[in-house]
Amino acid sequence: MISRMLLPTFMLFILALSGCVTNFPFSYRSKVTVYEETLTDDIAYTFEVYPSSVYEGEKVKIRVKLVPKKTLKNVNISVVDPCIFTIPENRKKTITLGDLSANTQRIAKFELRAPETVEMNTKCKIKFKISYEASFSAISDVVVLSEAEYKERASSGTLNDIKISSSKTPSAVEARISFSEEQPFRDGEEVFMSVEYLNIGNGIPDKIEKNNIKINLPQNLEVEECSDYSGENELTLSKNIEFYEKKGGKSVCKLRAKANVPIDIGKLSISVKYKYEIEDYISVEVLP
Amino acid sequence: MKARVFATISLVFAFLLLSGCIENFPNYRASVKVQTQEETHDLLVIEDIKVTPSLVFTGTEFKVSFRIRHVGDPKTSAPVTIKELKAYDFGPCSGGGHVLDLLKDSNNIVIYPGEVKYFSLTLTAPERNEIAGLEAKCPIRIKVTYNYNATTQVEAYVMKKEKIEKLEKAGKSPYYTPKQNVGIGPVKIYFEFFQPQPFESGRKVVFLVYAKNLGDGDVNAPSGSKKLTITLTQFPSEANNPTCEKSDVKFFRGETNKIKCTWNVPKLEEEEKMYYLIGKMNYEYSVEKVKEVIVKPLPG
Numbered sequence: 001m002i003s004r005m006l007l008p009t010f011m012l013f014i015l016a017l018s019g020c021v022t023n024f025p026f027s028y029r030s031k032v033t034v035y036e037e038t039l040t041d042d043i044a045y046t047f048e049v050y051p052s053s054v055y056e057g058e059k060v061k062i063r064v065k066l067v068p069k070k071t072l073k074n075v076n077i078s079v080v081d082p083c084i085f086t087i088p089e090n091r092k093k094t095i096t097l098g099d100l101s102a103n104t105q106r107i108a109k110f111e112l113r114a115p116e117t118v119e120m121n122t123k124c125k126i127k128f129k130i131s132y133e134a135s136f137s138a139i140s141d142v143v144v145l146s147e148a149e150y151k152e153r154a155s156s157g158t159l160n161d162i163k164i165s166s167s168k169t170p171s172a173v174e175a176r177i178s179f180s181e182e183q184p185f186r187d188g189e190e191v192f193m194s195v196e197y198l199n200i201g202n203g204i205p206d207k208i209e210k211n212n213i214k215i216n217l218p219q220n221l222e223v224e225e226c227s228d229y230s231g232e233n234e235l236t237l238s239k240n241i242e243f244y245e246k247k248g249g250k251s252v253c254k255l256r257a258k259a260n261v262p263i264d265i266g267k268l269s270i271s272v273k274y275k276y277e278i279e280d281y282i283s284v285e286v287l288p
Numbered sequence: 289m290k291a292r293v294f295a296t297i298s299l300v301f302a303f304l305l306l307s308g309c310i311e312n313f314p315n316y317r318a319s320v321k322v323q324t325q326e327e328t329h330d331l332l333v334i335e336d337i338k339v340t341p342s343l344v345f346t347g348t349e350f351k352v353s354f355r356i357r358h359v360g361d362p363k364t365s366a367p368v369t370i371k372e373l374k375a376y377d378f379g380p381c382s383g384g385g386h387v388l389d390l391l392k393d394s395n396n397i398v399i400y401p402g403e404v405k406y407f408s409l410t411l412t413a414p415e416r417n418e419i420a421g422l423e424a425k426c427p428i429r430i431k432v433t434y435n436y437n438a439t440t441q442v443e444a445y446v447m448k449k450e451k452i453e454k455l456e457k458a459g460k461s462p463y464y465t466p467k468q469n470v471g472i473g474p475v476k477i478y479f480e481f482f483q484p485q486p487f488e489s490g491r492k493v494v495f496l497v498y499a500k501n502l503g504d505g506d507v508n509a510p511s512g513s514k515k516l517t518i519t520l521t522q523f524p525s526e527a528n529n530p531t532c533e534k535s536d537v538k539f540f541r542g543e544t545n546k547i548k549c550t551w552n553v554p555k556l557e558e559e560e561k562m563y564y565l566i567g568k569m570n571y572e573y574s575v576e577k578v579k580e581v582i583v584k585p586l587p588g
Contacts, residue, residue: 081558084523084562084564119523119568122469243457244459245458246458246459
């Protein structure tokens, strides 16, 4: 058995030494570097570079695998800075991927060429930008109790037995709604609602146009005063939202709770359409 | 009276300055941090000098052998051509003159990174009567001279003003610590910046350039040139090279004077771009090693 193994091992050894086996494992030149997958609230992406180190004048191929977590529109990926590399004329600097559905995988391929001469080993960062349009939506219960119902539950200690459910889509840009009082509200109670826009991702959001934000108030909440928004049940923003250090400002509206039935459960919803950019890079070494 | 007051104030000031009390005295130093990565200092080393036979007696021939090794990394450094290889015999031993040219019979010895070359020379110990029957010493000095290029490449990150503002507005710091890759060889070039990076597109950047001798040998101007000069280029696209007040430098206690240079940062069409500034200096370098050969007198 051992003597049977010896011959193929010996032949493989001779082949490797002769140079016939160029893609022998651990060979320096045929290295594929797969970078760790980057996860954001909107998208997951992986950079793959082949080879991770090139000699002067050689090509480097970069594959960017994108998997959106939700529907994204107008997805583009472009080379922001090719460092010392050049993009051949027949190759694109920006790849338009269009609209992508959740969990569908798309691959963008780039090819760059190293300069003809370098003075010394140069570790270059090739910078990319992924841009897209996405939307955020959230929905929450608003519970208003009649005066009699409120008193009865307060005395029996069952005020918190009414479950208030809420849900939101994972997103790089979020709108957070909070109230000045704890739910359930009582009929006729004055409530202040604050709406705050946050960039919780690592990228940069563009300003949000005022017509891209919609807040639908339930029938059990009436607007009394709301300077940044207009409308009664469907609130529309009266100014664009700009982000400063991850925050897009906070608006406060004065509302009045109204119970049309003893236990009035309404739905408050918000939807935000936003444009977002993520910048990232991969390192490629150019050897002289 | 005025002169005495002036002299007293000057004396007190000088005393304070020398005592270290005035720490923040204005000096010509750049304060921006640069991350430096340095390659090997040495290039050619003379090693393993041996004398055979190990006991040298008066009137006998002996051999001094040694090796020269290129200690550079085969992946990153270039081969070196030995320009001169000489042995100096300053003692009573003789070998056909006091200066022995070991390259006399072979031209252009090239040593590749990682390679080792062996050399030897034959000398004759003095006769017993020449050293009065006492033990004597022959200091044999071996000197190798070669030409090499010092190269340093430093990152110069350029960004449009609008992009800097956009990043700052988004709460992301645009500031970047540049990396300086100092090439192989005993002479090293360094950059010092006054302004933080990224540099604003279209602006002017002032920086300092100087060199240090970190090896054990001596630096001289390359053959055919009287001066040591540092030349600067921008990479990629060399049309916009930095300019300096002057290009020639002189070494004093292992370090050159600092040259003030200006780089007109390119006007970008794109949002940002990584450039590299490259400093180069061609130089001649000599390394010496001495071996003392003890000559024992034979009984008369």
